[in-house]
Amino acid sequence: MLSELLVNVDPKELWRTFGETIYMVGFSTLFTALLGLPLGILVVLTSPGHLLQNRPVYQVLSVIINIFRSLPFVILMIMILPFTKFLVGTSLGVEAAIPPLVIGSAPFLARLVEVALREVDRGVIEMSQSMGASTWQIITRVLLPEARPAIIAGITITTVGLVGYSAMAGILGAGGLGDLAIRYGYQRFQTDVMIVTVVIIVGLVQVIQMVGDRLVLHFTRK
Template identity: 70%
Template sequence: MLLEWFPNVFWPEIWKSVNETLYMVVIATLFTAVIGLPLGVLVYLTGPGQLMQNRILNQVLSIIINVFRSIPFIILLILIIPFTKFIVGTSLGVSAAIPPLVVGAAPFFARLVETSLREVDRGVIEMAQSMGASTWQIVTRVLLPEARPGILAGLTITLVVLIGYSAMSGAIGGGGLGDLALRYGYQRYQMDVTIVATCIMIALVQVFQMLGDRLVAHFSRK
């Protein structure tokens, strides 16, 4: 049926682009979580009245996060080309799109983590302190478990944002559905390719959002 609706679409190229997008998004999400989670925890812990209160460090981290969150992703792609080349050896291709995706998304996720931790009941933390728990124990056994639904919700939001970012990476030859839509849909005036690529990205967002919502609901019940 799809072949009849979109006769000009080269379907093997479409599925290749879908795989490239999934690769970019999944790998970038993993690295974003690895970087953004501890960064968000550190920003929270060094905040006013928290366990590791440090005004200077907190302000420095907050400024760094805010700066990277303020840069439009399409500009960030260009700004960190030297860094991308240093990491992966090239500024083109699917692998080259991952470093800017992580740099763009990690500060965003870190702020969501900090917000989730702030919502943890202060009384639970004070109870752990009264029982002699160390900062590490409070973070791993109290803060993160209590904030887990919020953190998972934040990670889901970040993953959805990364899908959109991955499409923009096509502007500099990053591969994936965005690159396909640009090369065929825009440069060759094949609007049906753009429509198909857009519909697939919408479907990906719906699937990942649904899975994320189910995880959040599962851990919220616990």
């Protein structure tokens, strides 16, 4: 059935939009990890009773994370259009979708990283402190290695979410499979295009989840 649907879809347009989706999701995942991972670590370290306990900093970070997590992605995209245009020089296209994707996903990943780090046995941390380990050594040699499988699982969940966000970004002309589905599947009533894009998005999610699960299993064994 899928092969019959593909006959009515322009292969060049399909490959182009698929490449745009991979580009958006790939770079957004990278920048989300670079922002969300340190943010999650900082939230944990400054929380009450932890290594760098600082209640004001912890409360401010928590409020900021909660605010951005509560905003629907489409509204967030519209809200930060001026910032996006300032950052990348345009408010349309693939590049313009990356800043809102990162800003919308980094707080979510930060919370997942926070949960992963809080599951690390406090006894291991206390033992490291008693042996004279510095805060940096505890972070890099105790917290992150112990929480690595859970962090990888969190990044996998975030990446899957970014696939969905990238499809929604098509509403504002950001390109990708979502844009293809809206322009042809919805506006031109071409159901076959809509079905093909949905199948490809679902397949992409399955691949991402499978790779993430394999990595989690690999590092859990270690």
